[in-house]
Amino acid sequence: MAASMEHEIERYLLGDPLEASKVIASEINKSNAKFISFIEGLQAGLTNSDNVTRGRATHMIGDVVEMLPPSFLSQEQGDMLTTFLLSKLRDHHSVQPHALQSLAVLTSRCSPLGDETVKDICHTIFQEVQNQTLSHADRGATYRVLQNLLGASTQILKDMGGDFVIGFIQQMDAEKDPRNLLICFNCAHFICSNFSLGPFAEEMFEILGCYFPVDFVPPPNNPHGITKEELVIALRKCFGATSQFAEYSIPLLLEKMTSDLQSARLDSFLTLAECAPVYGVKGLTPFLGSINSTVKREVLMNITSALVGAANNAITSVYKALVQSSTNLINLSNVSESIVELYQDVVKFLEGTDLKKGCLAFSLCHAVANSSAFAMGVMIPLVLPSLISCCQKQDQVSEQLAFVKELNGFLSVIHSQKGNTDVLSSLQILIKSACTVFDQLLKSTSSDLQLEAIKGLSLISTPSIAADADQIQNFLVMLVTKSLTVPCSDLRWEVLKSLQAILEEEPKLSEQTIKSLVEQSKQDNFKLASEALVYTAVNRDSFTKVNNIFLEIMSQDIQALSENSDHLLSCAQAMKQLVHQISFTEMFSQVQASTALPLISLSIQASELWTKESSKTCQALMSCFRETFYVFGQFMEKSEVASFWDKMTLLFLEGEIENHDFSKNLKKVQPFQSESSWQQTRLVALMEGFVASADIQALVERREQIFEAAYILALHSPDEFTHLSACKCVAALVNKAPIGSQIQWFLEPIVDKLKRAMARENTLPSRLRAVQLWLWLTKAMEIRGHSATTILSSHLVSLLDDPDVGSEVGRSLSMIVEDMDMFSARNHSIITPLYKQRFFALNLKALLNGYQNAVSKDIKQNYLLAMSGIVSRLPLQVTKPHLTQMMPLLMLALRDSKNPNLGPILSTMSMAGAIAPQTVSSNMDSLVPQLLDLSIASVDMKVRIAALECLEQLTGLPSHVLVPHQTKVVHELKKALDDKKRLVRRQAAETRSSWILLQPESKS
Secondary structure (H helix, E strand, O other), X not given: OHHHHHHHHHHHHOOOHHHHXXXXXXXXXXXXXXXXXXXXXOHHHHOOXXXXXXXXXXXXXXXXXXXXXXXXXXXXXXXXXXXXXXXXXOOOXXXXXXXXXXXXXXXXXXXXXXXXXXXXXXXXXXXXXXXXXXXXXXXXXXXXXXXXXXXXXXXXXXXXXXXXXXXXXXXXXXXXXXXXXXXXXXXXXXHHHHOOOHHHHHHHHHHHHOOOOXXXXXXXXXXXXXXXXXXXXXXXXXXXXXXXXXXXXXXXXXXXXXXXXXXXXXXXXXXXXXXXXXXXXXXXXXXXXXXXXXXXXHHHHOOOHHHHHHHHHHHHHHHHHHHHHOOOHHHHHXXXXXXXXXHXXXXXXXXXXXXXXXXXXXXXXXXXXXXXXXXXXXXXXXXXXXXXXXXXXXXXXXXXXXXXXXXXXXXXXXXXXXXXXXXXXXXXXXXXXXXXXXXXXXXXXXXXXXXXXXXXXHHHOXXXXXXXXXXXXXXXXXXXXXXXXXXXXXXXXXXXHHHHHHXXXXXXXXXXXXXXXXXXXXXXXXXXXXXXXXXXXXXXXXXXXXXXXXXXXXXXXXXXXXHHHHHHHHHHHXXXXXXXXXXXXXXXXXXXXXXXXXXXXXXXXXXXXOOHXXXXXXXXXXXXXXXXXXXXXXXOOHHHHHHHHHHHHHHHHHOOXXXXXXXXXXXXXXXXXXXXXXXXXXXXXXXXXXXOOOOOOOOOOOHHHHHHHHHHHHHHOOOHHHHHHHHXXXXXXXXXXXXXXXXXXXXXXXXXXXXXXXOOOOXXXXXXXXXXXXXXXXXXXXXXXXXXXXXXXXXXXXXXXXXXXXXXXXHHHHHHHOOOOOOOHHHOOOOOOOHHHHHXXXXXXXXXXXXXXXOOHHHHHHHHHHHHHHHOOOOXXXXXXXXXXXXXXXXHHHOXXXXXXXXXXXXXXXXXXXXXXXXXXXOHHHHHHHHHHHHHHOOOHHHHHHHHHHHHHHOOOOHHHHHHHHHHHHHHHHHHOOOOOHHHHHHHHHHHHHHHOOOOOOOO
């Protein structure tokens, strides 16, 4: 073994370091050799008279230690090895870098080292290593040694006191490499945060301050991945590491805040905002006047919104730190005086005629007021009278709107301090004045002004702020009135949010509000009143009341379907919104008993009354209830899911009503019987909503019966709505089947039955129903990632050759790769990544071959439909490798004006021009005429616009490809300029301009 180690050492020294180090480390780790034997074997190299050989031997120690497990060496071995490496730091200057590299490894892999050893490392490095003379890699080794010691031996370094601090400063001095600077900044931050800098605080800041602001620009390829942002953040942390830096940092920041470079000013404001909490009242007070002046200057200059925002954030942070760190009334008095001085400096802008300057000055005052309750109490009494006056005397809507927005900003500050009664009591007069302004604005014809007025009133009309209870009541009455009369959707949304916010803070007002809305709903504005009722459900009691109101109204409407269908649907939509709104609250736990079961009862009740004339109303109502059941399933707890599953399955399989909290006067129903009337079978939509959204994977009882019943119904029901709901039930049950053999049990029998149902001897409607069910099964299995999907999808592709059902398959095949909310994580579906790409890759060859071998034009059209639908719904990166094969087929698909995928195909073509320009360029002779034809002749406006956009995107191709078509395109697009649709004309003008501006290649 000794001979082997000697061989590897010799191999290393001769220039094959990596493999030799691996072999030696492996032998030591396996205990086939001892580490001491390795060191003894290195003796000749370490004592060699040749400097290069000694350096390599020294470096080899670090390489081998790095490949050993952490803490492989004992503390005694580590100390001994460290002592030896320190002696090498005093060796020839060419050996020193190798010793540093090995020390960096040793200090990271062997810890803890002895106390004296740690001190020896620091003293030796500080005395012997002239870091500035080394390469960046060797300087990095020095910093890594110090970083490792800071992490493992913090207390020992603290005990060294100023010796360590000044030593680190000397080593870091003049460092420029960004890789090393990141390490240095991290070390400096740790030292400044945890060590006493003593008399060296100024020296430490000087060594850091010279890098501010960071102007590093990474190279184009950025091989080391270091960004300017990383350096900026690391340096900013250093500035804010200790309050001792305040007297040096703030003057530097103030200087840079007046720099001509916007980036320097921005960095200065951001740094001050982060450092202010650390500097506190002692560090900030001497510079407060200068900070106010500089921030005011930046805000009023308004060069960029980013600079204004950063300056305002800085002043907020400064005053927040001043108040929080003030320990006596004298300090607070100084802060108050400073705020007043700042106000006096900007008051001429607040009361002036320059709207922009005035709003900027108000934003500065707002930033100060937003810093603390104390600052708010000083600033707002000064500013609000001027601001209220500005709002009242302005005649132009735009100017009035600007000031009202500023007023709302100050009121939001007041609202944030709603628990501070001392401050709020002193502002009541101003709050009442603001209410007067808002009352006037509510009479304005401008919806924007009304919107801001409602926002403002909602901020100050809450019980914790408003001193007058009548003010709250009047505001509530106004909100109820507005909720029923406002035509603007944005304004109405703000009204409803304000209504909800007040009732959440004062729930006892809910009862009267609900009564008022119910009375209003009996008039002509039921839809708006029902929507407003949703926002009054702020606790369990109010939810129960609103829920019962909706159920009662729907029950009454169902008894008079012919007269109240719109009324019924509006109420159902409101119920769905109500359930969704409480889905994230504690109230949701009561929806199964209070909402879900009553909705089932109502559905059964309605099924006895539906007629042929009310079929569309039935479909709309059941669709709405289905969406409500989606919400139930998504948010139910697992125990509730199991309980609800039992009730639903017994009802749908056996028609059992008596024992499950349903209304007792209902007749028995059989929704899963295909012989039942459509009025009953459409109840399956409720089961669909539940099984498609709930976490039913663990539910086994009666699962097989439900699956079989849904499968039979999907296969035989002539009602299209019922058929689709049953198909989705089957798909959801298959997708959420427990992992294991059960899914195979589901599939095997029905695959054969479905194939027989799709056979040509059956009627066309029966075959089409079987095809649709097969499609849904395939999608469910594809998303799940089951191995059986190959059989399912290949059979679908083969059906494209069928003259009767092939066109339906062609139109529907893209559904498999289409995103659907039904199959999503929030609906607890089992989803495997990249299922779309897998489906495309497995079936592309069959689609291409099928098109080539098709015996008729109609069959080819089926393949074109399928191909275009799938490709247009996939990321272009997936289809890019196959574009050369598919491009001719996609262009053929563009010729079919009835193809429902024209828009998506054109979008794909647009992106292909950028990602696969060569493929598109080779087909320009065919593509350009087709796009011109679609842009002019297509009956669909969206297709015309998409064709024009595609033509515009083509202008990014090489000019030699485009110039031959330029004249024709520019001429033909004149027709599109006269299109009857404005959006088409606008896109035509943009596209034509792009083609006109093409530069033909210069002739040599």
